[in-house]
Amino acid sequence: MRRPLESVPNFSEGRDRATIDALAAALRSGGARLLDVHADEDHNRSVFTLVGSGDELVESLLAGIACARERIDLREHQGAHPRVGAADVVPVVPLVPEDMGRAREAALVLAERVGVELGLPVFLYGELAPGRGPAFFRSGGVEGLASRVEAGELAPDFGPIELDERAGGVLVGARRPLIAFNVNLRGSLDAAREIASAVRERDGGFWGVRALGLDLPSAGLVQVSMNVEDYEAAELHEIVARITAEAAARRAEVVGSELVGLMPAGAALAAAGSALRIEGFDASRVLELRLLEE
Numbered sequence: 701m702r703r704p705l706e707s708v709p710n711f712s713e714g715r716d717r718a719t720i721d722a723l724a725a726a727l728r729s730g731g732a733r734l735l736d737v738h739a740d741e742d743h744n745r746s747v748f749t750l751v752g753s754g755d756e757l758v759e760s761l762l763a764g765i766a767c768a769r770e771r772i773d774l775r776e777h778q779g780a781h782p783r784v785g786a787a788d789v790v791p792v793v794p795l796v797p798e799d800m801g802r803a804r805e806a807a808l809v810l811a812e813r814v815g816v817e818l819g820l821p822v823f824l825y826g827e828l829a830p831g832r833g834p835a836f837f838r839s840g841g842v843e844g845l846a847s848r849v850e851a852g853e854l855a856p857d858f859g860p861i862e863l864d865e866r867a868g869g870v871l872v873g874a875r876r877p878l879i880a881f882n883v884n885l886r887g888s889l890d891a892a893r894e895i896a897s898a899v900r901e902r903d904g905g906f907w908g909v910r911a912l913g914l915d916l917p918s919a920g921l922v923q924v925s926m927n928v929e930d931y932e933a934a935e936l937h938e939i940v941a942r943i944t945a946e947a948a949a950r951r952a953e954v955v956g957s958e959l960v961g962l963m964p965a966g967a968a969l970a971a972a973g974s975a976l977r978i979e980g981f982d983a984s985r986v987l988e989l990r991l992l993e994e
Contacts, residue, residue, distance in 0.1 A: 704751040705803055706793040706877070707732070707761055708961055711768050712783045714739045714746050719771045724748065726767035730759030738960045742916040743925075744779025745788070747880065749961045754792075754806035761790055761810055766818055769867045774842055780914040781925070782838040784845045785868035789834050791826065792874045803874040804828060811872040815859025821849075822858040826873030829857075834871055835910065842868045879928040879967055880960035881936060883943050884921045887952025889913060892922035895946040899924065899939055906934035906942070921955065931967040937974045965989065 709727070713719045720739050723746065728734050732752030739746040750760060765787040772786035792807040794800045804827050811822045825832045837845055837854075846863045848854045855861060856869065863869050885892055893913030897903045900911035908930035914923045924943055928934055944954050965983060973981030983989045 702753065703795055703799060704733075705754055705757055705799065705806060706749065706751050706795060707757050707791060708793065708880075709748050709750075709761060709764055709790045710783075710788045711746050711748070711764070711772065712744065712774060712777050712779070712786050712788050713768075713772050714744045714779065715741050720746050722771060723764055723767050726763040727760045729763045730761070731756035732760035736961050740781075740960075742779070742918050742923075743781040743914070744777060745781045745783070747961050754802055754809070757792060757806055758810045758813065762813055762817065765790065765814055765820070765870060769818060769820060769864070773866045774868050775866065780916070780923075782835075782841060782912075783868075784838055784842045784863075785820075785870050786866070787820075787870050788868075789825075789871040789873075791872075793877055794874075795877070797876070800827060800874065800876075807872055807874040811858050811870075814870055814872065815856070819860060820864055820867060821856035821860050821862065821869040823854070823869055823871050824857045824873060825871050826875040828873050833910075837869075837871055845869065876929065877964055879931050879936065879963045881926050881928055881939075881963075882958040882960065883924045883926075883940060883954060884916065884919070884956050884958065885923065885943075885947055885952045886921055886955050887947065887950060889915050889922050891947065891950040891952040892924055894950065895943055895952070896924045896926075898946050899926070899942055906939055909934050909939065922952075928967075931964065931970070935970045935974070936967055937971040 732750040734750045736749040768787040792803045794803040815822045896911035896913040899905040900909050910927040912925045
């Protein structure tokens with residue numbers, strides 16, 4: 701029996717429950733299994749986690765993107781998280797490295813069908829366009845991307861040559877599993893941005909960490925919002941410890957953390973082993989995981 705692939709599509713709606721429910725129904729319609737929905741009001745963004753065969757994911761994601769095109773209008777969208785599309789970023793993820801070829805194949809089929817059948821411009825990233833991640837396209841937001849396309853600096857890989865007026869573009873890629881992880885703070889937005897700079901790889905922080913400092917007005921807090929692309933190189937408990945120290949130096953306080961979607965068991969085990977100070981603690985010491993091997 702072949703292992704499933706995972707997808708974690710991000711849609712630019714986190715407030716309207718009717719639209720979030722419609723997206724979930726659409727994603728279920730293609731045969732993939734929907735495991736988790738994470739909606740954030742301040743980000744105005746929802747992250748869905750689903751698994752299935754390559755064909756099931758393509759059909760489910762195509763239906764979800766079509767739903768987003770019909771129900772989300774970026775001209776009226778406001779939220780803390782950067783975005784360039786109603787269906788902003790759609791990755792296909794292998795659960796084990798040897799399935800990356802299958803993930804790339806499914807993502808390419810999806811990208812072509814989105815361009816042809818839905819008439820949306822598609823930009824490839826990750827394993828399908830090495831050196832290009834979502835941040836490459838999000839610089840300047842949807843308006844900035846539209847300007848770069850109009851100037852000839854960038855061109856969609858599939859679909860129309862211009863962004864859709866309502867739905868923008870779609871970023872489709874294949875990538876390794878990552879952990880979307882946020883730490884919430886009581887302090888200033890400037891402090892959150894400085895801490896994000898201290899922990900992200902680009903500015904000399906942790907390897908494989910992408911981080912932004914964002915405002916959370918509904919909660920009266922600020923946030924260090926992160927993608928941890930290699931949880932073995934940058935373990936979550938070490939990142940939290942660094943953020944806590946950086947916050948204290950800026951008279952800010954860590955008040956909690958947030959997992960967006962799901963994460964690999966190995967990341968949780970590493971944090972548990974560190975917190976409990978158990979030497980040599982790994983998956984082989986966890987009863988349920990050992991039973992799954994039988």
